[in-house]
Amino acid sequence: MTVLTGQDWLTASATRSVIAALEAAGGPGCARFVGGCVRNALMGKPIDDIDIATTLKPEETEKAIRAAGLKAVPTGIAHGTVTAVSERTPFEITTLRRDVTTDGRNATVAFTDDWAEDAARRDFRLNALYADGEGQVFDPTGKGVDDAAAGRIVFVxxxxxxxxxxxxxxxxxxxxxxxxxxxxxxxxxxxxxxxxxxxxxxxxxxxxxxxxxxxxxxxxxxxxxxxxxxxxxxxxxLPEAGALDLFEAVVPLSADPVVRLMTLFAVDAEAMRGAAERLRFPNAARDRLVASAMAAPVVSLDMTDAQTRAAVYRHGGRAVADAVLRRFAGEPSRTAEATRLLAIAGDWTPPRLPVGGKDVARLGLMPGPETGRLLKVFEDGWIADDFPAEGHAERLAALISRRG
CATH class of the missing domain: 1.10.3090.10 (cca-adding enzyme, domain 2)
Structure with a gap:
């Protein structure tokens, strides 16, 4: 017999309150912890969510939770799921189920009181594990506990x-x-x-x-x-993915999944954008992929500090850092250079352009397209000189005097 021990989540008052509420309605053994919390407890992994399976029907679950003075949210009532909130902690409670029909995407289910039927519809044997309120583990497939111990992912x-x-x-x-x-x-x-x-x-x-x-x-x-x-x-x-060499190299350098994803692509902003939109990645991930590709042509591990600041000014610190990590993955021996560049990209705040149209007008130039051209020339020179803090009026006056 396998018993979970040393699990604070199992003995926490919030957890005990939910189990007590369910057992008050359905009797001892009507509710068991299931899936990830049991698996991770056996494997010594952190517990993120606590899911519970029960023989109670969804409406009985909801009633039992409310009767105990806890909050009940019918988060997936058609599929048998009610979320209980105890001491601000959510517990997802689902009635035992069996599949009636499936189409490769969705399933029509029927409720059951048979734990083996519920286990049979789960994906992997180490996810088809249950534990009662005292921590005793139930393994309907007979292989889940062994799989968890060995790190085997085997279908039910x-x-x-x-x-x-x-x-x-x-x-x-x-x-x-x-x-x-x-x-x-x-x-x-x-x-x-x-x-x-x-x-x-x-x-x-x-x-x-x-x-x-x-x-x-x-x-x-x-x-x-x-x-x-x-x-x-x-x-x-991801048909756009190429060889995995760069991906293999970047994994030890960054735990960021977006950085790792970036290395699966060639440096091609439109290809990255197209893949991100096709797969409906979050906008933030899509924008990072595209920005990293835009920054990549100007980023190298040979950049000076001033060149790095110029890249950050034009492309943003995050994009430059992502592009540096990509370069670093291709040249993993250059730790010192990559560390220096990543520090600048992460810590340096680009200053605002210190002059504008009003400054040009004060020097006698009428508003118009020439103003924008002069400001662009000023900005390019200011960036090239590493963002000097003084002498802006003189520099601008000299540009105006040389125009034409």
């Missing part, structure tokens, strides 16, 4: 069946391998992902991009990405 039952129920499970296979896997990926699961990769065209762009970004945020996603490339899954998701 037949991999092809699981994937054809929801093609997102292909990406989840690689994402979970990136976060929790050790050794080589499960060969049977890998073959199923390779053979069924074209089914991912049925998925929404948002679901795909979310999984991809989660994968890239793993401590070391390189083995998972390599397996995705070999199986053709990466080409299916």
């Amino acid at each position: 039952g037949d991999p092809r069946t699981r994937i054809q129920e929801d093609y997102l499970r292909i990406l989840r296979f690689f994402r979970f391998f990136a976060w929790y896997g050790r050794g080589e990926p499960d060969a049977v699961g890998l073959e199923a992902c390779r053979d069924l990769a074209s089914g991912m065209t049925r998925l929404s762009a948002e679901r795909v991009s979310k999984e991809l970004m989660k994968l890239l945020a793993a401590e070391d996603p390189r083995p998972a990405m390599s397996a995705m490339a070999v199986t053709g899954v990466l080409a299916q998701v």
Whole structure:
């Protein structure tokens, strides 16, 4: 018998209140912790969310939570999910389910009181683990506990069946391998992902991009990405991706998933923009990809401090830092240079242009296109001289006197 020990979340008063509320309505054993919290507890990983499975029907769950004086939010009532809020902590509670129909994207479910049926519809054996309020672990597949101990990502039952129920499970296979896997990926699961990769065209762009970004945020996603490339899954998701050499090199340098994503592309702002829009990446990620590509041509590890400040002024600190990291990944021995440039990009605040149209007018030039041209020439010289703090009026007067 496996029992969870030393888990503060399990004994916390907020958790105990929710379990007590459910058991008051459905009796002892009607509610068990499920999935990630059980898996991570067994693997010694941080617990982010606490999910609970119950034999209570959704309306019974909602009633039980409210009867205990807790907040109940019907977040997914059609699929059996109610969120309880106890001491400001959310607990997602879902009625045991079995799939009635699936189409590769969505499932029609029926509620059940059979824990084995609920486990059978889950994706991987180490996610089909349950624990009661005392921490006793239940392993309906008989392999989940062992998989968690060994770092194995293995589908529940037949991999092809699981994937054809929801093609997102292909990406989840690689994402979970990136976060929790050790050794080589499960060969049977890998073959199923390779053979069924074209089914991912049925998925929404948002679901795909979310999984991809989660994968890239793993401590070391390189083995998972390599397996995705070999199986053709990466080409299916991101056909713009080239060789993984730069990606492999950047992973130890940056934990930022956007930086890692950037290295999967050639330096091509429009290609990056097109991929980001197709996959519906968040606007902030899309804009970073494009800005890094725009900055890349002027960024090198040989830049002087003044040249770096000029690049930051024109392209922004974030874009320059991203472009520096890309260069650093290609020249990993140049730590000192990269560190210097990243410090400037991160710490230096570009000054505002110290002159404007009113300053030009005060020197006798009538407003018009010539004003804009003069200010552009002034700005270029000011940048080239590393943003001097004085002498602006004299410099501007000299430009005006030389015009024409």
